[in-house]
Amino acid sequence: MQISVIGTGYVGLVTGACLAEVGNDVLCMDLDAHKINRLKQGDIPIYEPGLDDIVKRNIAAGRLRFTTDVVESASHGAIQFIAVGTPPDEDGSADMQYVIAAARAIGQSMQEYKVIVDKSTVPVGTAEKVRAAIQEELSKRGSKLKFNVASNPEFLKEGAAVDDFMRPDRIVVGVDDERTANLMRALYAPFQRNHERLIVMDIKSAELTKYAANAMLATRISFMNELAMLAEKMGADIEQVRHGIGSDPRIGYHFLYAGCGYGGSCFPKDVQALQRTANECGRELKILGAVEAANESQKKVLIAKIAARFGNDLTGRHFALWGLAFKPNTDDMRDAPSRVLIKDLWERGATVTAYDPAAMHEARRIFGNDPRLMVADSSMAALEDADALVIVTEWKAFRSPDFAAMKSKLKAPIIFDGRNLYEPRDLRAEGIEYFPIGRSA
Numbered sequence: 005m006q007i008s009v010i011g012t013g014y015v016g017l018v019t020g021a022c023l024a025e026v027g028n029d030v031l032c033m034d035l036d037a038h039k040i041n042r043l044k045q046g047d048i049p050i051y052e053p054g055l056d057d058i059v060k061r062n063i064a065a066g067r068l069r070f071t072t073d074v075v076e077s078a079s080h081g082a083i084q085f086i087a088v089g090t091p092p093d094e095d096g097s098a099d100m101q102y103v104i105a106a107a108r109a110i111g112q113s114m115q116e117y118k119v120i121v122d123k124s125t126v127p128v129g130t131a132e133k134v135r136a137a138i139q140e141e142l143s144k145r146g147s148k149l150k151f152n153v154a155s156n157p158e159f160l161k162e163g164a165a166v167d168d169f170m171r172p173d174r175i176v177v178g179v180d181d182e183r184t185a186n187l188m189r190a191l192y193a194p195f196q197r198n199h200e201r202l203i204v205m206d207i208k209s210a211e212l213t214k215y216a217a218n219a220m221l222a223t224r225i226s227f228m229n230e231l232a233m234l235a236e237k238m239g240a241d242i243e244q245v246r247h248g249i250g251s252d253p254r255i256g257y258h259f260l261y262a263g264c265g266y267g268g269s270c271f272p273k274d275v276q277a278l279q280r281t282a283n284e285c286g287r288e289l290k291i292l293g294a295v296e297a298a299n300e301s302q303k304k305v306l307i308a309k310i311a312a313r314f315g316n317d318l319t320g321r322h323f324a325l326w327g328l329a330f331k332p333n334t335d336d337m338r339d340a341p342s343r344v345l346i347k348d349l350w351e352r353g354a355t356v357t358a359y360d361p362a363a364m365h366e367a368r369r370i371f372g373n374d375p376r377l378m379v380a381d382s383s384m385a386a387l388e389d390a391d392a393l394v395i396v397t398e399w400k401a402f403r404s405p406d407f408a409a410m411k412s413k414l415k416a417p418i419i420f421d422g423r424n425l426y427e428p429r430d431l432r433a434e435g436i437e438y439f440p441i442g443r444s445a
């Protein structure tokens with residue numbers, strides 16, 4: 005099939021590359037000429053395991069091309085994916101200007117029947133707006149061309165995006181006509197596994213499904229974080245509680261990890277956008293307000309523990325930080341708990357040496373060359389002369405360190421662990437003062 009993908013951000017690039025991988029003829033369009041030039045040479049602007057290979061292989065095979073030409077992209081694909089960004093507006097709602105601009109561009113240039121698919125995470129009702137924008141542009145041209153719109157929200161996780169796309173748990177497709185449903189079935193046939201993964205529904209339900217999934221997951225995390233706080237107060241252990249409740253198949257083990265808060269490009273933004281949608285309908289989702297507030301406080305949990313141990317004034321103190329990315333296997337620091345922690349440490353007069361396997365460049369981009377943030381080129385090097393180690397991201401490489409070597413580098417053997425990587429009793433045996441989340445040390 006001939007496919008155009010508008011927007012070469014995370015979702016667009018993964019979608020384009022993976023659809024090319026199964027034999028489609030894919031053209032990815034972005035207005036950012038610099039980015040497109042890099043992509044044409046197989047230079048991937050994001051860190052995502054496996055994506056590099058897949059992009060290069062499909063460019064070489066001639067199945068994946070890149071362009072800045074709106075007209076070329078509007079005429080290429082029988083299916084036109086809109087995968088542009090929907091950054092949060094000041095009021096927390098998703099900013100739809102890029103989605104609507106993409107729709108208009110298609111309406112201005114299309115020359116035959118098209119199916120336009122919303123892949124960006126968009127509020128309920130967007131498909132209608134996309135349809136109206138295209139129709140308006142066609143009318144301006146006096147064109148009677150036909151088109152259909154579908155919603156196909158993306159559920160990929162950063163760090164596992166290629167695998168999530170190639171071997172999906174589910175593919176949600178919102179349509180309001182059988183012709184589009186059949187086209188989407190054919191498009192996704194190569195990704196079906198042992199049982200049917202495609203769930204076809206109406207457009208608004210598909211749009212809401214995406215927000216509902218992310219809000220549900222964020223709710224689980226915030227709930228566990230609040231329970232962790234309680235467990236700590238009561239002398240219970242959140243890890244044992246997690247085992248205990250996760251074994252109930254109605255609850256399950258996933259996304260039950262207490263930590264120093266969720267970040268990333270999806271949960272914070274989607275929780276806010278769903279609340280905003282509810283407000284627009286004259287309703288309030290009370291739970292979501294609490295989920296967000298709990299997460300904001302959770303990002304402060306590490307600094308509170310540090311202040312309780314070292315005092316509020318941290319002038320002259322120096323901390324080693326393991327992990328900057330909002331989660332492992334990505335260099336993404338959007339809404340990362342590490343950012344809140346670094347600022348809190350600075351405000352109290354401390355300095356930081358950080359190490360992250362992927363996000364060092366991103367940290368420099370965000371914080372510039374501020375002398376209060378130093379970077380180390382290994383996890384061990386970061387510990388040199390630090391008053392304590394603070395762990396913010398659960399990279400695998402941090403899970404079984406050489407504790408003896410750690411102790412020889414730190415000024416005192418103290419670890420604040422925002423991701424519960426170690427067993428408190430093991431660290432006690434090592435003579436390390438350990439501050440996990442929701443567990444008595």
Ligand code: UDX
Pocket residue numbers: 158159160161162163218221225258259260261262263264265266267268269270271330331
């Ligand atoms: C999420 C959804 O999982 C994905 O389906 C959707 O398409 C986009 O949003 P992503 O933002 O890439 O994906 O990361 P995810 O793995 O879901 O983690 C989000 C945040 O929650 C991270 O900061 C992570 O550390 C935190 N988290 C996750 C917890 O604190 N506890 C958990 O148990 C799981």
